[in-house]
Amino acid sequence: xxxxxxxARDLFLFLAFFSFTFSISIGQTQIAFSPQWFPQAQFAGYxxxxxxxxxxxxxLEVKIxxxxxxxxxxxxxxxxxxxxxxxxxxxxxxxxxSGRPLVHVGQFSQHSALMMVTKxxxxxxxxxxxxxxxxxxxxxxxxxxxxxxxxxxxxxxQIVPILNTVNLFLLNGxxxxxxxxxxxxxxxxxxxxxxxxxxxxxxxxxxxxxPEDGLYCLENTYETKKEAxxxxxxxxxxxxxxxxxxxxxxxxxxxxxxxxxHLPNNKTHQRWMLNKVxxxxxxxxxxxxxxxxxxxxxxSALEILKSDQTTNYPxxxxxxxxxxx
Amino acid sequence: MKRNSLSYKxxxxxxxxxxxxxxxxxxxxxxxxxxxxxxxxxxxxxxxxENAVNEIEKVIRPVELIPExxxxxxxxxVISGEFIxxxxxxxxxxxxxxxxxxxxxEPGMSSKGSxxxxxxxxxxxxxxxxxxxxxxxxxxxIMDWYQIPATLRIPYWSEPYFDTGGADALLSTYSVPxxxxxxxxxxxxxxxxxxxxxxxxxxxxxxxxxFKTGYAFLISRTGSFVTHPNREYIMNQSxxxxxxxxxxxxxxxxxxxxxxxxxxxxxxxxxxxxxNWIYYSxxxxxxxxxxxxxxxxxxxxxxxxxxxxxxxLSALGLGLLVFFTVRIINKQIMPLAKFxxxxxxxxxxxxxxxxxxxxxxxEMKELHDSFEFMQKELAEYVIxxxxxxxxxxxxxxxxxxxxxxxxxxxxxxxxxxxxLPEVDLYASLESAREVGGDLYDFFLxxxxxxxxxxxxxxxxxxxxxxxxxxxxxxxxxxxNKATNTAQITASINKTLNISNESNMFVTLFVGILNTKxxxxxxxxxxxxxxxxxxxxxxxxxxxxxxxIPVGLFDDFAFTEEHLQLGRHDQIFLYxxxxxxxxxxENKLYGNDRLxxxxxxxxxxxxxxxxxxxxxxxxxxxxxxxxxxxxTMLSIICLRNE
Numbered sequence: 028x029x030x031x032x033x034x035a036r037d038l039f040l041f042l043a044f045f046s047f048t049f050s051i052s053i054g055q056t057q058i059a060f061s062p063q064w065f066p067q068a069q070f071a072g073y074x075x076x077x078x079x080x081x082x083x084x085x086x087l088e089v090k091i092x093x094x095x096x097x098x099x100x101x102x103x104x105x106x107x108x109x110x111x112x113x114x115x116x117x118x119x120x121x122x123x124x125s126g127r128p129l130v131h132v133g134q135f136s137q138h139s140a141l142m143m144v145t146k147x148x149x150x151x152x153x154x155x156x157x158x159x160x161x162x163x164x165x166x167x168x169x170x171x172x173x174x175x176x177x178x179x180x181x182x183x184x185q186i187v188p189i190l191n192t193v194n195l196f197l198l199n200g201x202x203x204x205x206x207x208x209x210x211x212x213x214x215x216x217x218x219x220x221x222x223x224x225x226x227x228x229x230x231x232x233x234x235x236x237x238p239e240d241g242l243y244c245l246e247n248t249y250e251t252k253k254e255a256x257x258x259x260x261x262x263x264x265x266x267x268x269x270x271x272x273x274x275x276x277x278x279x280x281x282x283x284x285x286x287x288x289h290l291p292n293n294k295t296h297q298r299w300m301l302n303k304v305x306x307x308x309x310x311x312x313x314x315x316x317x318x319x320x321x322x323x324x325x326x327s328a329l330e331i332l333k334s335d336q337t338t339n340y341p342x343x344x345x346x347x348x349x350x351x352x
Numbered sequence: 353m354k355r356n357s358l359s360y361k362x363x364x365x366x367x368x369x370x371x372x373x374x375x376x377x378x379x380x381x382x383x384x385x386x387x388x389x390x391x392x393x394x395x396x397x398x399x400x401x402e403n404a405v406n407e408i409e410k411v412i413r414p415v416e417l418i419p420e421x422x423x424x425x426x427x428x429x430v431i432s433g434e435f436i437x438x439x440x441x442x443x444x445x446x447x448x449x450x451x452x453x454x455x456x457x458e459p460g461m462s463s464k465g466s467x468x469x470x471x472x473x474x475x476x477x478x479x480x481x482x483x484x485x486x487x488x489x490x491x492x493x494i495m496d497w498y499q500i501p502a503t504l505r506i507p508y509w510s511e512p513y514f515d516t517g518g519a520d521a522l523l524s525t526y527s528v529p530x531x532x533x534x535x536x537x538x539x540x541x542x543x544x545x546x547x548x549x550x551x552x553x554x555x556x557x558x559x560x561x562x563f564k565t566g567y568a569f570l571i572s573r574t575g576s577f578v579t580h581p582n583r584e585y586i587m588n589q590s591x592x593x594x595x596x597x598x599x600x601x602x603x604x605x606x607x608x609x610x611x612x613x614x615x616x617x618x619x620x621x622x623x624x625x626x627x628n629w630i631y632y633s634x635x636x637x638x639x640x641x642x643x644x645x646x647x648x649x650x651x652x653x654x655x656x657x658x659x660x661x662x663x664x665l666s667a668l669g670l671g672l673l674v675f676f677t678v679r680i681i682n683k684q685i686m687p688l689a690k691f692x693x694x695x696x697x698x699x700x701x702x703x704x705x706x707x708x709x710x711x712x713x714x715e716m717k718e719l720h721d722s723f724e725f726m727q728k729e730l731a732e733y734v735i736x737x738x739x740x741x742x743x744x745x746x747x748x749x750x751x752x753x754x755x756x757x758x759x760x761x762x763x764x765x766x767x768x769x770x771x772l773p774e775v776d777l778y779a780s781l782e783s784a785r786e787v788g789g790d791l792y793d794f795f796l797x798x799x800x801x802x803x804x805x806x807x808x809x810x811x812x813x814x815x816x817x818x819x820x821x822x823x824x825x826x827x828x829x830x831x832n833k834a835t836n837t838a839q840i841t842a843s844i845n846k847t848l849n850i851s852n853e854s855n856m857f858v859t860l861f862v863g864i865l866n867t868k869x870x871x872x873x874x875x876x877x878x879x880x881x882x883x884x885x886x887x888x889x890x891x892x893x894x895x896x897x898x899x900i901p902v903g904l905f906d907d908f909a910f911t912e913e914h915l916q917l918g919r920h921d922q923i924f925l926y927x928x929x930x931x932x933x934x935x936x937e938n939k940l941y942g943n944d945r946l947x948x949x950x951x952x953x954x955x956x957x958x959x960x961x962x963x964x965x966x967x968x969x970x971x972x973x974x975x976x977x978x979x980x981x982x983t984m985l986s987i988i989c990l991r992n993e
Contacts, residue, residue: 097489166491166494187503188493188494189494189499190494190495190496190499192496192511194496194500194511194574195496195499195500195503197573197574198500198504198508199504200499200500200503200504201503216592217575217590217592217593217596218574218575218576218590218592219574219575219590219591219592219604219607219608219611221608291587291588292588293588293589293590293593293597294597295589295593295594295596295597296593
C-alpha cells in the first residue's frame, strides 16, 4: 500500500543519510562502502571491523552507506557516493558484461546459499517433481541461479514473482519458493514451519555452487586506492574472524545497527544468519584462500551468464585477470 | 516428662495420630482446592480470551463488510471510472476506524485499460486525500496485500505493519478480491482494500488482566506478535523466535497450534523453571490468535495463603491439643505415680502404707483394689514365708548335723594304719546332697586281715543315709563273727530284710585282704566291678560275677571269690556315682574313661590315684550339677615278697 511505500521511503531516506561519520585524520585513506542490503548479520564482518578499529589500524577511514529502496549499492557506486560495494558474483559479472568498468577486489562468500523449499505436504520431494509447478522467485534480483537451474534441467516451472516475504508460500499460494538459507529459510522456521516439514533443494547440490557476496569497485577507484582496498579486504576478513569468535557481541552489534535503521529485528534470526554466513566464508573443499575468488567459480559464473538466452550482454567475454584484482 | 513415661508415650501416639490424620485431611483439601482453582482459572482465562475475541470480532466484522459490499458493488458495476476516487474518499471519511482504502485493478481491467490502476484514498491529518498507487516503482501486483488474495481468491488480512507515513500507528490491511462482468463472463477484476489502525485492538488486549501479572497477547498467522505488553516484541519477534531464543520447545508447539486455528490451555516452563499457563483462542476473521498468559505461581497464590493460614491454625491447634492432653493425661495418671511410690514402700516391707485415694475412673479403682488385695496377700505371704523359712532352716541345720554324724561313721583319717606298712589305702565320699546313701569302711579283723567294704544304697537323701548307717553298723557288727565275706554279706542281707517295708536295698562289695600273704577274699553283692592294677602297670575290672544287692531277698546265697594280690598290686573300688557322672549333655563318664584314667596313672598310690580320677570326673561334668554320691576306695599291697 502507499502508506507502506511512504514508510519505506522515509526509512530508506533515513538510511541514505544514515552513515558512520568520523573525524578525518591526516594520513588516513577514506573508503566509503555500501553493502547490497539493509543492516543485518550478512554484513557483520564490516560492522565488527569498524567497531573494533581494524580499518583504522590499517590507516583507513571507513564509512558504511547502506542502500535504500530506490538507490541500490550499484547506484551509489556509479554516482561516486561510495568507493566499494558488496554484491553477488553473478551481479558483478553481469555489470562487467554490460560494459561497466567494474572490478572485483575481494570475495567473502565462497558458496551459494540459494535454495528452493517445498512443503512435504505438496509431495514435491525430488527436483523433477517441480515440473508444472509454481515457483516463487524474487522480482528484484538473485534470479540467475534459479533460472540457470531451470534451464540446465529443462524443467517447466511457472515463475511467480514475489517481493520479499514468505507469506504467499506459507499460505500455499506457490508450490515452491526460492530462499536464502541464511535468511528466508529461517523466516519460514520462525513462522511456525518445522524443518522436518520442508523439502530443501540447495542449488549448490545441482552443480550451481556459485559464490555470492564479493567486493567491487570501479576501475579508476581501483587504480587510485589499490593499497587501501587491499587493506579494506584484509581488515574485513579480520572482522569476520573476530565475529566468528565473538558471536554474542557481534549479534548485539548487528541488532544495534538494525535498531538505528529502525528495522524489525530479533536476535534469533540474526544469530542464524551470522552462523550460516560464517559457513559460507569458509572455502571448504574449494582450492582458494579466504577472501579470494577461485578461477573455477568465476568460469562457472561466466558460463551461466553466457547461457542466459534472455539477455544480450555487449561484453560477455570477460577475462578473470581483467575482472578480479 | 521422661521420654519413656506412660504420659509421654500416650501424648506421642495421640499427636502422631492427630498429625497423620490432619495431614491426610490437609492433602485431600489441598488437592481438591488446587483442582477447583485450576478449573476456575481455566474457565476465567477462557472467558477473558473469548470476551476479548468477541470484542475484536465486533469491531472487525462491520469493517470487513465495507470492502465486501464494495466488491459486490464493483461486480454490479455500480461504481466505475473517476467516481471511484470520490467513493473511496467518502468511505474513509465516514468510517473513523478506516485509515485508507484502495481499489487495485488487474492489468487492463480498469475502464482506463492501463497496466496499473489503483485509486487510493487515505487520511493525511484531518484531510482525506486521493491518489493512484500503481506504477513501475510501485508494482502492487507482487505485494502481499494484493498478490495473496489475488492468488488464493479469498479475503486476506495482511500481517500488521507499523505506519510512519501518516497514521503513525500499527495498521493491517484487509483485502477482498472483486470480480467484473466482461462479455457475460465473471472475471477477476482486482483487490479492494481497507487499512485499519490496530490501536483499539491494543486497548482491548491491555484491558485483559488476570491475577497480578497475567496478560494477553495477539499473534498474526505467521506467529508475529501483534500486541504484547513488551512493546519490543511487536513486529520484531514471533512466538517461534521467543521459543528458540529462550529454548522453550513447548512454546513453539503452542505457537503452531495457535496459528493452526485451535483453542487450548497449556503450560510452559522457562529455562529458569518459571511455569506459565496459556489459554489461547483463534480469531476467525483475521486468522490471528489470542493468548492469555498467567504465571503458575500466581494461580496458586490464594491457595498458598490459605495453606499458610491452615498450617498456622493447625500448629496452634496442635499446641493447644498438646497442652490439654498433657494436663488431662497427667491428671488421670497421677495416681499411678503415687501407686508406684506406694509399691516401692511395700517392696521395702511396709505393708501397712496408706494407698493413694482414687476419686474417679473405674480402672484406677480396680488398680486401687488390686493394690489393697496385694497388700493383704503380701502381708499374709510374708508371715507364712517366715514360718516356712524358719522350718527350712531348722531342717537344714539338722541335715548338716546328720551329715556330720554320717561322715563321722566312716573312717576319714589317712593313712589309717601307720603301723601296717604292708598296705596303704585311701578313700573319699562326696555326697550329692547334705546326706547320701554311699558308704565305705575298712578296719582290721586281726593283725593281718583287713576288712573293707564299699556300698551304694538305693535312693538318695535321708532314707538312703539311714539305710547306709544301718548297713555300716551291721558290717562292723557281723564282720568279726563271720569267717568269710559271703557270710558277712548274707548276715547283713538277712538283718536288713527284717522290717524292710520301704524295700530299700544296697549294692555292696565286701573284701578281706590278708596283708601278709596278699590273698583277697571278696563278695560282690550287685556292686560295680572294682579295678585291679597289677604291679602299677596293667589295670582291668575284676569281680565281674555280681550277686544281687543286699536287702532284696533274705535267704539269698552269696558266694565268696578269691584273688591273689602281688606286691604293688592295687584294687580300686567305686560307686556308680563315678561312672554315671553326667556332663551338661547328659553324657555319662563311663567305665571306659574310668579304666583309661586308671591305666594312665596305674603307678600312682591310692590317694593320688583317687585325686586324679576325681579331677578327671570334674573335667567331664564341667560344672554340671552332681546328681549322685561319688565314692572311691583304693588299696595297695606294699608287702615284701
